[in-house]
Every structure is written in C-alpha cells, then in structure tokens.
Amino acid sequence: MSTDFTMLPAGAQGIGLKHQHFPELLSRHTDVDFLELHAENHMSAGGPFRDDLAAIAERYALSVHGVGLSLGGAEPLDTAHLQRLVRLVEALRPSLVSEHLAWSRLEGDVYNDLLPLPLTQESLAVVMRHVDETQQALGRQLLVENPSLYVRLDNTLEEADFLAELVDRTGCGLLLDINNAYISAQNLGRDLDAYLDALPLSAVGEFHLAGHHLDTEAVPPLSIDDHGSPVCEAVWQRYAQLSRWLPNVPTLIEWDTRLPSLSRWLEEVDRARLHHPAHRPQAIAQEGVS
Amino acid sequence: MTSLAEWQHRFAEALHAPGAEFPGPGSRQGLDVYRNNVRQSLIEALSSTFPHTRTLLGERFFTAVASTYARHHLPDEPRLVHYGHRFAEMLEDLPTMTDYAYVIDICRLERARLDVSHAADTIPLDAETLASSQDPGALACSPSPASCHLIGHHDVLDLWQALERGETGIAVGAAGRWHWLLVRHGRNVDIQSVTPACETLYHALDARPILGDALTACSRRHGQEDAGQALGTLLGLGALTPCRHEETPS
Numbered sequence: 001m002s003t004d005f006t007m008l009p010a011g012a013q014g015i016g017l018k019h020q021h022f023p024e025l026l027s028r029h030t031d032v033d034f035l036e037l038h039a040e041n042h043m044s045a046g047g048p049f050r051d052d053l054a055a056i057a058e059r060y061a062l063s064v065h066g067v068g069l070s071l072g073g074a075e076p077l078d079t080a081h082l083q084r085l086v087r088l089v090e091a092l093r094p095s096l097v098s099e100h101l102a103w104s105r106l107e108g109d110v111y112n113d114l115l116p117l118p119l120t121q122e123s124l125a126v127v128m129r130h131v132d133e134t135q136q137a138l139g140r141q142l143l144v145e146n147p148s149l150y151v152r153l154d155n156t157l158e159e160a161d162f163l164a165e166l167v168d169r170t171g172c173g174l175l176l177d178i179n180n181a182y183i184s185a186q187n188l189g190r191d192l193d194a195y196l197d198a199l200p201l202s203a204v205g206e207f208h209l210a211g212h213h214l215d216t217e218a219v220p221p222l223s224i225d226d227h228g229s230p231v232c233e234a235v236w237q238r239y240a241q242l243s244r245w246l247p248n249v250p251t252l253i254e255w256d257t258r259l260p261s262l263s264r265w266l267e268e269v270d271r272a273r274l275h276h277p278a279h280r281p282q283a284i285a286q287e288g289v290s
Numbered sequence: 291m292t293s294l295a296e297w298q299h300r301f302a303e304a305l306h307a308p309g310a311e312f313p314g315p316g317s318r319q320g321l322d323v324y325r326n327n328v329r330q331s332l333i334e335a336l337s338s339t340f341p342h343t344r345t346l347l348g349e350r351f352f353t354a355v356a357s358t359y360a361r362h363h364l365p366d367e368p369r370l371v372h373y374g375h376r377f378a379e380m381l382e383d384l385p386t387m388t389d390y391a392y393v394i395d396i397c398r399l400e401r402a403r404l405d406v407s408h409a410a411d412t413i414p415l416d417a418e419t420l421a422s423s424q425d426p427g428a429l430a431c432s433p434s435p436a437s438c439h440l441i442g443h444h445d446v447l448d449l450w451q452a453l454e455r456g457e458t459g460i461a462v463g464a465a466g467r468w469h470w471l472l473v474r475h476g477r478n479v480d481i482q483s484v485t486p487a488c489e490t491l492y493h494a495l496d497a498r499p500i501l502g503d504a505l506t507a508c509s510r511r512h513g514q515e516d517a518g519q520a521l522g523t524l525l526g527l528g529a530l531t532p533c534r535h536e537e538t539p540s
Contacts, residue, residue, distance in 0.1 A: 040368045046411035047436065048477040068368025074295035081368060106302050109364040112335070113327040115301065123294050150320035151312060154297075187320070218319035 008034055008061055008095045011243070011278030012250035013269050017062070021262045022052050026059070030262065032269060034061040034095055036252050040068045043084045053092070063096035063206070063252065064089055068110065071130045071144065072117040073103035086137050096206055096250065098143035098175045099134065101127065101163070116147060119155040119162040131170045143173040143205045148180035148212075148225040150187055159184075160198035173205035178238050179225060179254075183212055186223040196238065204246055209239060209272060210254035228257035230268060240275040247277050306361075332360035335370040336377060339404055342453040343381075343397040346390070355381065371408055374401060392444040392462045399450060399470070402438045403479045406472045409435040414528035420501075427502025430533045432495050436474035437529040439484075439492050441467060447483060473527045482527060487512035487520035495530065 012033035017025075019041075024030070035056065044050045056062070066085055069077065089097055102114035117123050127144075135142050144166060146159065157165070163174060176199065185192035211229030215222045231239075231253070243249070253268045273279035304312040305325050311318045336356040337344055344352040359380050365373045378397040381387050387394065415431045423429050433439075445463025447470070452460035469489045471482050490511055494504035501521075508517035524530050 040370065043369050044371070044408040045435070046409060047407050047474060049408060050411075074292055074298050078367070084369075103298060104368070106298055108366055109302075110366060110368050111302065111305065111324075111328050112331045112365060112368070112370065113324055115298075115324060117294065118297055120294070122292060126294060150323040151317060152320075215319075215323075218317075218322075222319055222323065224323055 008250045010248040011276050012061075012095075013272050013276070013279075014061075014063060014250060014252045015265050015269060016252070016254055016256065017056065018259060019049075019052075020259060022056065024262050026052070026055055029059070031266065032060070034063055034250065034252075036063040036065050036096075036254075039064050039066040039085055039088055043088055057092050062092050062094040063098070063250075064092060064094045066097070066099040067114065068104060069099050069130070069134065070103045070105040071099055071127050071134070072101060072115075072123060073105050073130075074126060075105060075107075077130050077133055078105060082134060082137050085134075089138055089140075096143060097138060097140060098145055098206060100145045101147050101166075114147060116149055116151060116153055118153040119157045119159055121156065124157065124162055124165055127166060128170050131166065131172050135170065135172065141171065141173050141205070143175040145175035145177050145208065146180050146184075146199075148177070148183040148187075148223075150222060150224075152188060158198065160195055164198070164200040167200050167203040172203075174199065174203045175206045175208060176201075176204045176242070177208035177210070178235050178242065179208065179210040179212055179231065182232070182235050182238065183223040183225050192238070196242070201242075201246060204242075204249050207239065207242065207246075207249055207251040208254055209235060209251060209268075210256075226257050227254045231271070236271070236275055239272070243276045243278075251276065328364075329357060329360050331370075332365070332373065333357055335365075335373050336360070339371070339374050340377065340397055340400045342400055342450070343377075343393060345453060345458065346393045346396060355384070371404060377401065391465075392446050392449070395442040395444050395446045396450060396453070398440055398442070399446070399472070399481065402440050402472050403481075406436050406438050406474050406479045409437075409474065412436065412531040415525060415530040415532045416528075417522075417525050419532065420525065427500075427505070429501045430499045431501055431530045432499040432533070433492055434473065434529055434531045437527075438472045439489055440470045440472065441489075442470055443467065445483075447481060450481065471524075471527060471529055473529045475528060480527070482523075484523055484527075485512075485516065485520060487516035488523050491517060491520040491524060492529065499533070 014032050014034035014036055017035040017037040042053050068081060100114050103117055104111050104115055131142060166172060181195060182192060184190055185195060209231045210227045211231055212223050212225045213229060215224050251272050253272060255265055301312060304310045304321055312321050333353060333356045359377055363376055378394050381394050381397055412434050414434060420426055444465050445468055449460045449462055469484045469486060471484045472479050487508055491504055491508040494507045505517050508520060
C-alpha cells in the first residue's frame with residue numbers, strides 16, 4: 001500500500017523534481033520531505049515518463065507547481081489546460097498545488113515566461129475569477145506565487161495589498177517566493193521588509209528559495225531570477241526570520257538552470273534546515289522565539 | 291477590449307520588437323529580461339527535442355535557426371514537449387539546407403519519436419487475438435497512439451543509430467522514398483523501415499478501423515500477398531491496437 005503523502009511534516013524541506021535525477025531518486029531514498037514538479041513537464045498521456053512519475057509518487061510526497069495557466073491573462077482560462085492540470089492533480093494527489101501571479105497566453109500564442117501585469121481593480125477581478133475557476137476545478141486550495149519583476153508597472157494597488165485582497169476574496173493561499181520578493185525589491189527600489197510586513201503572512205502555504213544573478217551591464221544593474229545558483233545571504237536572512245514566524249510552512253529550494261548534482265542540491269536543503277527553527281537544536285530555537 | 295487586454299497586447303508587441311521600449315514606466319533592460327527568457331527557453335526546448343539535429347547542424351547554426359523559429363512560432367500550448375512541430379518544415383525552406391536534406395529526415399524522426407514517447411498507453415493487437423477472432427475481417431483495430439508513420443527522403447537509419455550511440459561521421463544512405471514506422475516498446479521507441487503496403491494498411495486503418503476493409507484497400511493497391519505481409523509486419527511491430535482507441539485527453 002502506498003504511503004499517504006497528502007500531509008507534509010511541519011517545516012518540510014523539498015527540492016525540484018528533474019528528469020536527470022529520476023534514477024537516483026528511485027534507486028535510493030533521498031532525504032527530502034517532498035519534491036516539486038512543474039506541472040507542464042508531466043502531462044504525458046502515457047509512456048515511460050508517466051510511469052517514472054508514478055514510481056516517484058509512490059516514494060515521495062509531491063507538490064505540483066503550474067507555470068502555464070496564465071492566471072493574470074485578460075483572456076479566459078484555457079479550459080483544456082486546466083483539465084490537464086486537474087487530471088495530473090487527481091493522479092498524483094500532491095500535498096501542494098501552486099501557480100503564479102502572471103500571464104503567458106494571448107490570442108493563441110503562449111509566451112513561455114511569467115509575464116507581469118499591472119495591479120489594478122480590473123486585474124484583481126480577472127485573477128480572482130481565474131483563481132476561483134481553478135480552485136473549483138481542482139476541488140482544493142491553490143497557492144499563488146508572488147512574481148519577480150523587472151519593469152515598473154502602472155499599478156493602482158500595491159502588490160501586497162493585491163495579494164491580501166486575492167487571498168481574502170478567493171480563499172487561495174500564498175506561495176511566498178522570498179527570492180522573487182528580494183529581486184523585485186532590488187529592481188524596483190521597493191522596501192523588502194515593508195513588503196513582507198504588508199503580506200497576509202497567515203495565508204502563506206509554501207516558501208520558495210532560489211538563486212539569482214546580477215546583470216551589471218544593465219543600467220542600473222538588474223537582479224535576474226535564473227534559479228541557477230545558490231540562495232544569496234540576504235534571502236537566507238529573510239528566510240530565517242520568516243520561518244521563525246511560520247515554522248510549519250514547507251520550503252522548496254528551486255534550481256532550474258545549470259542544474260547541480262542531487263547531492264549538491266541537498267547541501268542547499270541542509271542550509272535551509274540550519275536556518276529553520278524546526279531543524280535547529282532546541283536551545284537555539286528557543287532563543288529565536290524570545 | 292478591456293484595458294488589461296490592451297495593456298497585454300502592447301506588452302506582447304514590445305516583446306516581439308527587439309530594442310523596443312514599453313510605453314509607461316518600464317525600462318528597456320527590464321523588457322529585455324522577459325524577451326530573453328521567452329527566446330532562451332524556446333531555444334532550449336528545441337535543443338532538447340532535436341539533439342541529433344543540433345549535432346548535425348552544429349551548435350551555432352542550430353541556435354541561430356532555433357532563434358529564428360522561436361521568433362516566428364510561439365508555442366500554442368504550455369507543454370513545451372509539444373513545441374517545434376514545424377521546425378523541420380522551416381529547415382526545409384532554408385536555401386542553405388538544400389545539400390543537407392537528410393538532416394530534415396533526422397529532424398522529423400526526432401519530433402515523431404518524442405510524440406510517440408508521450409502518447410497514450412494501449413494494448414497491442416497480437417496475432418493470437420486475431421486468429422481466435424470469429425470474424426477477423428470485421429475486427430475493429432487501429433494504429434496504436436504510440437506509433438507513427440513517416441516518409442523519409444534519404445536512408446538515414448544507420449546515421450540515426452550512430453547518433454543514438456553518440457557517434458558521428460556515418461555516411462548517409464541513398465536518396466529515395468523511405469517508409470518508417472516508429473513504435474514504442476517499453477521505454478524505447480523502435481524505428482523500422484517498412485514497405486509501401488504497410489503504409490497503406492496503416493493509414494487505411496487510421497481512416498476506417500475495420501480490418502477487412504483496410505486489407506481490401508491495401509490489396510487493391512499492392513496485391514493480396516503484400517497486404518497480408520503488411521498485416522504481419524504491423525502485428526509483429528505491435529503497431530495496432532484492438533478497436534479504435536480514444537486517446538486519453540492530454
């Protein structure tokens with residue numbers, strides 16, 4: 001009988017699921033609490049890729065992270081794609097399901113990126129409608145991830161207020177990507193701590209941590225979210241603080257480009273545990289609380 | 291059109307115009323990040339789908355062609371494994387490819403292999419099931435979703451096998467009209483050269499999945515003996531599945 005992975009342990013730590021690591025993940029138990037997969041990479045109708053994923057789902061708790069639903073698109077949701085997501089979630093019974101505050105589809109074209117949207121009452125209504133539709137189709141809560149931004153937008157709502165309103169009116173949760181929040185703060189001159197303070201933190205259902213790089217050729221320099229390097233110190237500091245406040249929230253270390261070996265990736269998980277109160281010696285954890 | 295829709299149209303237009311600035315308080319460098327993300331991710335998707343084509347064309351030429359393709363053909367859905375269905379067509383239209391037409395055959399094989407790899411699972415029709423049928427002619431069967439027929443213009447199967455082994459420098463076979471059948475077996479997709487009668491029977495069953503009707507159509511064109519052999523080949527390759535399989539929506 002397979003294990004019930006629908007609940008994650010408090011302060012669970014996970015990494016991304018990559019095809020390159022399948023043999024290693026299947027041949028021995030890896031010390032992670034869950035694996036997160038990009039939904040669109042695992043929607044095969046059949047064949048060996050689906051078989052491998054089923055084998056992974058027997059051994060590990062999963063999180064399904066969508067990148068193509070275009071929640072912030074002005075057009076209606078792609079119902080065929082939503083149904084594919086529903087079938088994947090029904091098949092895998094993941095612990096978490098998440099998507100992005102972004103858009104990617106316009107007039108039949110898919111821009112394979114998480115494009116920004118101006119935060120207004122109109123876009124709030126659009127995202128609310130799409131989140132409602134998605135949660136209804138999935139029959140469960142969706143976590144919505146904050147974006148990393150490279151351009152200033154014609155916002156009439158602050159991002160934290162927009163997300164708070166979205167949470168309040170749809171019942172969705174937040175996937176707080178601390179690296180994204182850091183990047184947006186750097187690129188837009190936003191006060192990171194004020195932004196984090198204004199978020200509805202009680203709705204956070206997952207943390208994302210990742211690396212980024214600084215494009216020094218841009219004027220002014222731009223922090224670019226490439227998921228291709230270790231997490232930076234400033235992000236670790238915010239994570240230590242946030243995980244003290246929200247010790248039960250699961251954490252994912254993302255790595256999507258310049259993919260490291262599984263053992264190198266797990267070193268980053270060890271670092272996350274060092275910063276997390278649930279994994280630190282009791283005395284230090286107590287000190288953190290006081 | 292709503293103001294959000296208008297805004298997204300303007301943003302998309304700016305993504306399509308290198309060097310363009312987005313009206314409003316955005317920076318040109320910021321827009322470049324999104325532009326590069328889209329372009330780079332699509333080039334990587336093509337590179338992942340067509341590794342042998344990349345080997346044959348060379349990294350620089352492949353990247354240039356893939357970049358052009360990405361500029362003119364955005365995906366029509368978010369699953370990148372389905373991206374690049376017109377890549378071979380675009381290569382075919384390049385004047386520089388005239389002397390390297392065999393690369394287009396390899397490119398088509400790579401695209402078809404990926405489609406077959408991800409297709410729905412079915413139970414193959416076997417000779418025993420056929421033999422035990424009371425009326426084999428009335429049996430409903432169709433090509434397996436995890437199979438595909440391709441027509442090639444050069445005998446590239448030895449080259450394909452060499453590329454699969456990581457070897458290069460294998461001579462390309464004769465030019466001509468070659469029929470290939472790709473069928474998934476377990477984790478692998480096997481590629482077999484088949485007769486024109488096989489092709490006729492395969493497509494006849496695809497159009498109308500009644501075995502007797504398809505064999506009659508095939509016999510009319512290729513003779514009874516070739517049609518019978520074609521059926522044996524398709525059964526042996528596991529390319530048919532009982533009754534029309536409605537592929538799991540994906």
